[in-house]
Amino acid sequence: MLEGLTFGWRTAVLTVALAQLLLLATALLRSLSNRAANRILAALLTVMALILVPWLIGFAGFYDKWRWLTFAPVQITLAVVPLGWLYLRALTEGALPAGWRWHLVPAAAQTLYLGACFALPFDTKMTWADLSATGYKLVGAAALLAQIAFYGRDAALRLADWRRLLADHVANTNRFAARWLSAAMLALGLLLAVWSGYLLWDLVSPLGYKGLMGLYLAIAATALYLGIEGWRHVTLPFPHLADLVPAPASEPRDWAALGREWAAQIRAEGWARDPDLTLALLARRLGTNTGYLSRAINQGAGTNFASFIAGLRAEAVAARLDAGDSADLLTLALEEGFGSKASFNRAFIARMGETPSRYRRRVAKPENASGHRF
Structure with a gap:
């Protein structure tokens, strides 16, 4: 056949x-x-x-x-x-x-x-x-x-x-x-x-x-x-x-001030470390709604939610490097909530203006240590 x-x-x-x-x-x-x-x-x-x-x-x-x-x-x-x-x-x-x-x-x-x-x-x-x-x-x-x-x-x-x-x-x-x-x-x-x-x-x-x-x-x-x-x-x-469209925030507010206030609270609580963090979850933790939080981030910080949180995480890694933390960079990145080395490097350069490895070498000298904040 x-x-x-x-x-x-x-x-x-x-x-x-x-x-x-x-x-x-x-x-x-x-x-x-x-x-x-x-x-x-x-x-x-x-x-x-x-x-x-x-x-x-x-x-x-x-x-x-x-x-x-x-x-x-x-x-x-x-x-x-x-x-x-x-x-x-x-x-x-x-x-x-x-x-x-x-x-x-x-x-x-x-x-x-x-x-x-x-x-x-x-x-x-x-x-x-x-x-x-x-x-x-x-x-x-x-x-x-x-x-x-x-x-x-x-x-x-x-x-x-x-x-x-x-x-x-x-x-x-x-x-x-x-x-x-x-x-x-x-x-x-x-x-x-x-x-x-x-x-x-x-x-x-x-x-x-x-x-x-x-x-x-x-x-x-x-x-x-x-x-x-x-x-x-x-x-x-x-x-x-x-589900991704936040509720509108109609009341006039000082969004820049709110953004700074909430960024400080997020830093203090360490909430940015949560790899599953969402706008809705963070709004609940801050006691506000997604509309207010989204507007404070977009207008106050001048960025989107993902970049805002990535900046806080990069900032947290930089602070640990400033303190002399000897853990490898990928470990620090994962512990602070980043999901990959690539996303960590992009966010760190965007927030700190230089690569993580270069930042670590520079801050190894006490006189060069510096901090960055939103």
Whole structure:
């Protein structure tokens, strides 16, 4: 039965990718955390895995041996972009948007078209395959490029809003998977840019079956990255947009004075050391509301919540260096609430004007010791 089939490196690579993607999709479906988002990610991985199938079996010679496989409705390219957008919406909003199914109408239409063509009598199907190949390619390319333009712009704006509000709400944004979500959208965006390039190139100068292998390797690699990293971040909290908008502070206040007063209290209590510190938690500890605290930080200190807390933490590390603490810098950073060496170095330079190691060398001489405060 396998006579005439060829299982070369292309088929092997795509088969391994397909199997791994389906395993990751299954694992994501079983997750109870961020359930709506993980179901969408599982659907996205499944769609991307199935996109590989025609090339996987084509390189092995399936279409030459069983020509009736033509038009098999597995390559639903118009589902990729809206599913990526829905994943972003589900993570940042906690649920799928109203009417989310309408965004999958082009994918459903593509599935119905391929299914109808697949069901045609063999001779009619093969005649239609020859007649429709160029037109289908043009329509599919135009639809995919339109999706990239529309959903790409909206996703970029939504992600920027979410990251901005997150920085006003939590101290360690990376503990709330902000970096992962940005990386996921960037990876998908880079894939779509490569995909667009291949589509346009193929329209101008047909690349042939093997010439598109680079595109399918890019699809497989991106899908595996999304699946593996999505699984690694499956339980991380994703604050929702509606919860990140602080209550308005309508009463006129001396916000700069309030900012200094509350900064002093936070220093005295050591609250900035809490790696899970949020705007709401700090407001409760200070006996105020998030609107007042947010305005005191934004207008009084002239920065967002994350940078404000990072500055206090950098200040605390500097104070320990001033006192001659001999612990290594990373230990000091972690003890004062930083989540990583990179975030510590950025915050320390921004607050103290020099790197932590240089600061330590300088303050080793008593006459050079100095303090910095908000």
